[in-house]
Amino acid sequence: MISSFFTSFYKKILPIYQQSPEEGMYFCVLPFTGERKPEVWCYCIGLIFNHHKTSQMNITDLKGTVSLANGVQMPYFGLGVFKTKDGQEVIDSVTYALDAGYRHIDTAAIYGNEEGVGIAIEKNATDRKDIFLTTKVWNADQGYDSTLKAFDSSLAKLKTDYLDLYLVHWPVKGKYKETWRALEQLYADGRVKAIGVSNFLQHQLEDLFQTAKVIPMVDQLEFHPYLVQQPLLDFCQQHKIQYEAWSPLMQGKAFEVPLLKELAAKYKVSVAQLVLRWDLQKGVVTIPKSIRRERVISNADIFHFNISEEDVQRISALDRGERVGPDPANFNF
């Protein structure tokens, strides 16, 4: 009984120790100090529980950032451009976002719109160095040499000489370790400020750790109230891998969820604003997509309210493991 209490106690404190050695050390020694004051134990237990609840993010405004493991500052709110057409549509969408104060744009080679993203960034008054630009190597290009080539091709289309973040788009079996080696090379060469993965589940991350010299700084995954994957979120936090949400609005399905409608009314915000704020309060970077100016602007208007801890948990409890996109454990493209 006592030993199982201490086992579960240490399981709880381990993540705290990894993130904050000072707090973790305090909890490690507490059982041996003969501490009897209930308020000290309450404080300790409160911190243990709050550790999982409280975002590590200091949420300020649209330009606010989170520190990646290597110290690079990643804006925690950005614009996604999946399914946004190349040409005028993507140029407009990125322009609305940059003009509204967004400083983070997420594209991918497979979206076929890197050229338009590049044009919008080049034409905008915002300095390139103030924009956090992400793209991803597509599955067909995985492997060492082909990834290096794909990187050059993306840079040319984006009309830039560096990336802020380059991601392995999907964990293609038998390929992703070599792809990762290429990303490590690009990072060592200073051509990309941070490297990461997308759609990697815990077992795929652990497999990558076997050969990786650099631990991915980001994992971009499907994340929304119907797909929380809390153990994966915890695992990423423990390893200082920033969790980033794709399809945060469930590609529109979020708007039909009754609890989200109820809470949006309570906070006098839209469902999109509620869900995107919830992402940040969960410590998750978010990149909603819209091609409409008014939505681009309103989606980012989430810095004037705070969701109570209880309501954050009610939203998280909607989780039912439901995906709007493919399952990274079982995909064939």
Ligand SMILES: NC(=O)c1ccc[n+]([C@@H]2O[C@H](COP(=O)([O-])OP(=O)(O)OC[C@H]3O[C@@H](n4cnc5c(N)ncnc54)[C@H](OP(=O)(O)O)[C@@H]3O)[C@@H](O)[C@H]2O)c1
């Ligand atoms: N790594 C990956 O494998 C992966 C996979 C999917 C997505 N992503 C990234 O994540 C980004 C976001 O995900 P997503 O594009 O799949 O879906 P999403 O952001 O969850 O939803 C986008 C959809 O919601 C609509 N929408 C946006 N704001 C709205 C609002 N305020 N009110 C009503 N409707 C609204 C958009 O329509 P309108 O455009 O017409 O406004 C669009 O149909 C992508 O763009 C991409 O950058 C990555």
